[in-house]
Structure formats: structure tokens, C-alpha cells
Amino acid sequence: MDLWGYRKRPWMALLVIILGTTLTMAILASTWVYAAINDEGAFLAENEAAMSKMMAAMAVKPSGDVDKDFVATMVPHHQGAIEMAQAELRHGHNEQLRRIAQEIIVDQTQEIAAMRLAIGQESRK
Numbered sequence: 001m002d003l004w005g006y007r008k009r010p011w012m013a014l015l016v017i018i019l020g021t022t023l024t025m026a027i028l029a030s031t032w033v034y035a036a037i038n039d040e041g042a043f044l045a046e047n048e049a050a051m052s053k054m055m056a057a058m059a060v061k062p063s064g065d066v067d068k069d070f071v072a073t074m075v076p077h078h079q080g081a082i083e084m085a086q087a088e089l090r091h092g093h094n095e096q097l098r099r100i101a102q103e104i105i106v107d108q109t110q111e112i113a114a115m116r117l118a119i120g121q122e123s124r125k
Helices: 010-058 066-091 095-118
Strands: none
Touching: 010 066, 066 095
16 A cells, blocks of 8 residues: 555655755754753853852951951952862763862862861861
8 A cells, every 4th residue: 555655756755865864963963052052051151150159258357467468368268169060070071170170179178168167277178
């Protein structure tokens, strides 16, 4: 049985295959683009939130103690770097950058602890 007449018109079968394949590829491509845009959007939102939080926390009123003021401004700076690195780990795909982001998290966490220890402040998370 030949409902669509493909045996009489083989070019029509080819056309259906081409159109079906094209439609499938278009749907897949739009899905990939949508996912990439959403991933980028999520990364940008998280990065902006980390930067805003960092900048606000760095606005420290001088205490009269240079060392404490230094730590008070550097801790949020390092914490901002940690949060940006975490966003890279959640959304990034480049393995080299992901390894660097992991190193940033470890290094900055250790530096925060060292700075707090240097001024006699307990380490907090």
C-alpha cells in the first residue's frame, strides 16, 4: 500500500526525509542555544551578585588600625573571588579554567584564614 505516493514519486520521500532531518536539527540547535544562553545568563547573574556583595562589603569604615582595616577589606575581596570561582565551576566547561577556579577556592580560603589569624581574629565561614 502506498498512501502518500512515494513509489510513484521517489523524490517526495527524499523531500520528507530532508525536511524531517532539517526540522530535527533545528529543534536540537535551538535547544543547545537556549541551554547555552541560560547557562551564560545564570553565570552572569551569579558573578554580578558576587561582585556587588564584594564591593559593598569592602566599603569598610576606617577603624584606626591599618592591619584590621586591610583584613576587613581583603576578606570580602577574597570571598568574592571564591564565589566567582564557584560560579565558574557550576557553569564553565573549560577544564583548565575549572582547575584554576578550584585552586582559587583553596588558595583564597587559606589566605582568608591566615589574614584573620594574623590579627587574632577567629576564622569564620
